[in-house]
Amino acid sequence: MNHAVSRLRAERLARSLKPFLARGSRAPRCQGCRVIPSHCLCQWRPRVPSQAAVCLLMHDVEPMKPSNTGWLIADVVACTSAFAWSRVEVDPALLSLLDDPQWQPYVVFPGEFVEPSRVTERVELPPGKRPLFILLDATWTEARKMFRKSPYLERFPVLSLAPEQLSRYTLRRSKRDDHFCTAEVAAMCLELAGDALAAQALDAYLDVFSTHYLAAKYQMPIDENDPAHLQLKPYL
Template sequence: MLTHYCSGCGLISNWCCCSQSTPTTSRVKLALLLHENEPSRPTTTSKIILNTIQNTQAYLWKRNEPPLELIQQIEDKNTDAWLLFPADREELKVRQQEIKLNTGHETLIIVPDGTWKEVRKIVRKSPWLDQLPLLAFDPKTPSRYDLRRYPDPDHLCTAETVIELLKLCDELSPATQLTQAFDAFITHYKQSKRH
């Protein structure tokens, strides 16, 4: 029997959680930079981010095919672009800055998405990201995301990272909406696996 998946949340259609997501927008624009393996994973949280924070765009990362539309946005003089990535190595620490929202410019935050190994590869193999200031923070809340093998409470999934990012930018209402969508996604995913 053919299994149908919801295009909105990515879950099996019978366990769709889209009705529990309230679409909203944020003052900051998000660009999800997806490793090419990520969209096909049933546990990806990128779809609920796109479904909830409506001024989010997704770009597929391929090493030899840079996303030209995203690069044009980064180079736009009216855009303040940031890369969300931990400054966990010496060469990255010099790029770490505290975010300041400039009312005269659009704030664009690029969020790489994939496994930790894939995300590191995205950043390492994308020279067009090298000049961006790093937005790095150390969330105090352990991860609740336990849908993949070997969950690590110290590593937040992409949706949890975006929730913390929105809080950091004082976007509390979008952060709340995304938290509700994330909670519904976790619950529905687990229910679908049990049945």
């Protein structure tokens, strides 16, 4: 696997002074999906087109966490970029991406924490532009700090999502059910942008990933005919 998140993970591991060990597991993991080989889900990676792009700003160790769902976004959305966030320096490639005239960037963040004049709940594109969704991939506490300390994002509109459903993500839990994992947020953005096929595929892929991850954790077999796998099959 050689997409933006896997490359960022490799770069982060190369800088690490000691091995990164996933919580509760020292077992070898598939390099393509980060699940132990007996529960590998590489063959379940969807193949769907999308017009939108995603830019992941990832907090320090997020690329190395096996439960990170930014990886799933990069699997599904071909135009996915991933950058390590830093308070003191900004990757020039990130600034070049944000200045690329083909994109209309949107910072995805709750509107209640933002100046109202910047907030929108719709994706409205100027002629000739495609949406670029900037996602802060971090814990909620970290994401709030990243938002405040990234002045280069201040010129862009903030897309505030108002989902009716609760989060389905079970691998890491927030204290609030209205906090969504990064892949869930990306799927909602794709839906708003008219990329319904990619949104549905990403949602289904997240469910299968969670199924494989938890089955591996508890040493349970995989049922490839369960509802999650059947929902994903049309997108393979």
